[in-house]
Each structure stands twice: as structure tokens, then as C-alpha cells.
Amino acid sequence: MLRYTHHDGLFRLINKDWIYYFIFISLFQNLIAYTQTPAIKKGLPVSDQPVKILIDPGHGGRDFGATYDAHYEKNIALNIAKKLQHRLNQITGIRAALTREQDVFVKVIDRRRMASRMKVDLFISIHANASDDSHVKGALVVTLSQQGISRLNDIWQQEPYKHALRIQSGPNNMLLTPYPVPVSSLITRTSIRNTSILSQLLARSVLNTLQDNHILIHNHHTMKQDLIVLRALDVPSILIESGFMTNAQDLKQLTSANYQHHFADSVTQGLIDYLNKCPPEGTYAVNHMIYYTPNDYIVKAGDTLLKIAKQFNLSLNQIKTLNYLNINDMPKIGVRLKLKN
Numbered sequence: 001m002l003r004y005t006h007h008d009g010l011f012r013l014i015n016k017d018w019i020y021y022f023i024f025i026s027l028f029q030n031l032i033a034y035t036q037t038p039a040i041k042k043g044l045p046v047s048d049q050p051v052k053i054l055i056d057p058g059h060g061g062r063d064f065g066a067t068y069d070a071h072y073e074k075n076i077a078l079n080i081a082k083k084l085q086h087r088l089n090q091i092t093g094i095r096a097a098l099t100r101e102q103d104v105f106v107k108v109i110d111r112r113r114m115a116s117r118m119k120v121d122l123f124i125s126i127h128a129n130a131s132d133d134s135h136v137k138g139a140l141v142v143t144l145s146q147q148g149i150s151r152l153n154d155i156w157q158q159e160p161y162k163h164a165l166r167i168q169s170g171p172n173n174m175l176l177t178p179y180p181v182p183v184s185s186l187i188t189r190t191s192i193r194n195t196s197i198l199s200q201l202l203a204r205s206v207l208n209t210l211q212d213n214h215i216l217i218h219n220h221h222t223m224k225q226d227l228i229v230l231r232a233l234d235v236p237s238i239l240i241e242s243g244f245m246t247n248a249q250d251l252k253q254l255t256s257a258n259y260q261h262h263f264a265d266s267v268t269q270g271l272i273d274y275l276n277k278c279p280p281e282g283t284y285a286v287n288h289m290i291y292y293t294p295n296d297y298i299v300k301a302g303d304t305l306l307k308i309a310k311q312f313n314l315s316l317n318q319i320k321t322l323n324y325l326n327i328n329d330m331p332k333i334g335v336r337l338k339l340k341n
């Protein structure tokens, strides 16, 4: 039985053992709930709350970002972000929003505040890169560096009472009101560490699907940087550099609507892959598989109709009917197959 014997500060006014017991149990439950990774939490109540994803098109308004050859990073970022939002909103179990929908200036800190206010489950910032060397090319996926994580820990430990921590523990988010400093700091550190691990898994998923979709990658490892926009207490967050505007080949692709669609589609697949492995608590993804359902598919080497059907959760008959194929037809490489009516 837990018993406080000292009589100072917070506990002076409380003199019944059961209150200590209650505080201890609720604190313990919160800690357990918070340190479990979502993927291993089974038996949660069924929730149909969609996974909320906030997409952040970098820069905007008077902040042009990188500029090259009369092209602005802010426009490329917004174009890709809008396509990503549209693509994600076609998928059952996901709701996507943007931090800016037009060419307007939004402070970086306000982008993060938006994520907190909307209680989103994931945060994806979209940018385009620039380099002095025009040969440098390819996409990058960035997560918060150790330096950024330390900085975040410092910020939260300096002012523990100013913040109420959002704890995701089931379908209803609970508010954890400030506990004595050491406990509050412990929960904060645990939260930041968990978020950092999930952000890395998210980055890896996205990078893998970019590679699988033949998008040129600058670095096969995820990168780490201390960026304010990635300093998140409890929302897995990544920044995607879609390519180098200073490289002719990258710039041609980044400014092509077709490529932007392909890029957004590939990021979508990466996000779905992550959500199926690490479903955010209290969301549709906990109890349902999220399916990637594109409108069409281009046949690649090694594909079979059965393999394609399985990949998109269709029956062999459905894919044949949609594409007017006969029993023995095998589509050639490069043929576009319809996956939806």
C-alpha cells in the first residue's frame, strides 16, 4: 500500500489513504497507456474516428522558400500537398487537412499549433530543396534530430505547469492535468521518445514506398535535422524534401502535374503502410486494415493478374470485369489497368 508520510506542499490537504491510492493507480494507468506502442494495444473499443493527418505545404506568401529559374518552392510544395490531401481523402479511415490552402504566409509555430489544436495523428511537411551543386538530386525524408529532441525536452521541463499534456488512451483523449514536476517530466520525456520512434518508422515507410515507386532518392537513409516544424510532443512528424529545384531533371519533374500526382500517390502508400503497422490509438486504423485503392495501375515486370488483384483487395473476376479481360488474358508491361469504376 502506498502511503505518503511527509506532510508538506501538495499532500498536506489530503488525509485519506484512498485518495493516494487513487492518484497512484490513475497515474500508473496513464503511464502504462502512454508507454505502450499503438501496434501492440489490442482489444481497444471499436472506433470509427478517422486518422487525422495534417499536411503542411512549406513556406507561402512573402516566404518564397527556394527559388530557381522563376520557380518557387512555396508553389511546388502547395501543389504536391494539395494532391496528397486529395489522395488521402479518397481513402476510407483517413481525413487530411492543410496548414495553408493558398499562397499565404503562416508562421512555423502556428503550423505546429494547428496540429495541437486539431489533435491530429500525423504531421507531414512538404518542401523542395536547393543546392549550390546542380548535380545534387533526389528526394529526402527528414525527422527531428537528437539536438531537436533535447531542445524539446528542455522546453517542456522548464515550464511543466504551463501545459496540459494530451494523452491518447483510447477513443477519448484524456487531459492529464499537471502532476508534481518529476512525474510530469517523466511523462513528457516518455512521450517525446515515443513520438521520435514513431516519426522514424513513419519516415522509413515513406522512404521505402518512394523507392518502390522509382522516385529518385537523394539518401537511402532518413535524415535528421533540428527543425522547429518537427518539434512535436505527441504527433509523429516528418518533413519530405521532394527533390532539388537546382537540378534540371528534378525541377522538370517537380513542376509536372503528372509527377506531382505520382509523388503524392507514393507518399500516400507510405502513410498507409505505416498506419497499418502503427495505428494511432482511438482511430479507425486500430480495428480496420486501411487499403490503398488507386484509380488505376500500370503493369510492371513480374506482375500477374492475381498478384495485382490481391494487392488492391480485389477479386480476380472484379479486375477482369473492370478491364474487359478474358480468362487467359495477361496484360503487357506498361498497360494501364482500371481498379475502380
Ligand SMILES: [Zn+2]
Pocket: 058, 059, 065, 066, 073, 127, 128
Ligand atoms: Zn523549404
